Amino acid sequence: MRHHSRVLTAVLLVAALGTACSRPSASPAPAPAPAADTAVRVTDVDLGRAVGLDKRVTDKSDSFTPSETIYVSVRTEGSASNATLKARWTYEGGQLVQESSRTIAPTGTAVTEFHIAKPGGWPKGSYKVEVFLDGNTVETESFKVG
Amino acid sequence: MGIFDRFKGNEDKNEAKPDFSGVQSGGSSTAAPPAPTGPVAATAAGRTYVVVKGDSLSKIAKHEYGDPNKWRAIYEANRDLIKDPDLIYPGQLLNIPEP
Numbered sequence: 001m002r003h004h005s006r007v008l009t010a011v012l013l014v015a016a017l018g019t020a021c022s023r024p025s026a027s028p029a030p031a032p033a034p035a036a037d038t039a040v041r042v043t044d045v046d047l048g049r050a051v052g053l054d055k056r057v058t059d060k061s062d063s064f065t066p067s068e069t070i071y072v073s074v075r076t077e078g079s080a081s082n083a084t085l086k087a088r089w090t091y092e093g094g095q096l097v098q099e100s101s102r103t104i105a106p107t108g109t110a111v112t113e114f115h116i117a118k119p120g121g122w123p124k125g126s127y128k129v130e131v132f133l134d135g136n137t138v139e140t141e142s143f144k145v146g
Numbered sequence: 147m148g149i150f151d152r153f154k155g156n157e158d159k160n161e162a163k164p165d166f167s168g169v170q171s172g173g174s175s176t177a178a179p180p181a182p183t184g185p186v187a188a189t190a191a192g193r194t195y196v197v198v199k200g201d202s203l204s205k206i207a208k209h210e211y212g213d214p215n216k217w218r219a220i221y222e223a224n225r226d227l228i229k230d231p232d233l234i235y236p237g238q239l240l241n242i243p244e245p
Binding site: 050067076081095097106110112114118119120123 | 164166178179180181199209235237239
């Protein structure tokens, strides 16, 4: 009789554990994230007078002469099927100089450069270039022309 | 200083605002452009290059393609801008065709 009750207890315990394990969890696991489409981020922004074949600035500077072409190089990490980088160049109190954008589909590290030139020469003064990623400001660099 | 003078002063400030209408811009990336999502017409490559002092077409070809001998491709893509391949000017915005 004692043996029977032990067996019965063991059976009930196993049944109870089985029920507990098959019960749905209180907080379901989050759905898998969509394929790394929002993982692009800007990791570096450089200003300079020239870029190399790899689009990186080869002659960094934040001071230019009126006749120079001004480059900004934007390094990104991550992958996306569609990411838009924009450079917005402004003068002194915010007067718009130029705005240009580039839509890319990076797969890992990528470098995108933007440049501006003014054949008649840049007015002397303070300038800024604001870099946007998908409409959000990610970096602002200041420079001077003198 | 009277009201008129102050108004005149503001007017002078507005006149001093520089004109950026002639600014040329461009850009390029090591990343590929997004794949087209629908039928699109063939378009010219979006790369551009702003000529700087001391540039020549072969120098630009070396910069863009790694091969100075490919200068003719740039020349052909910019025939409307370049009359003489030996004469390009700082500030000129050239289209750079895909190699």
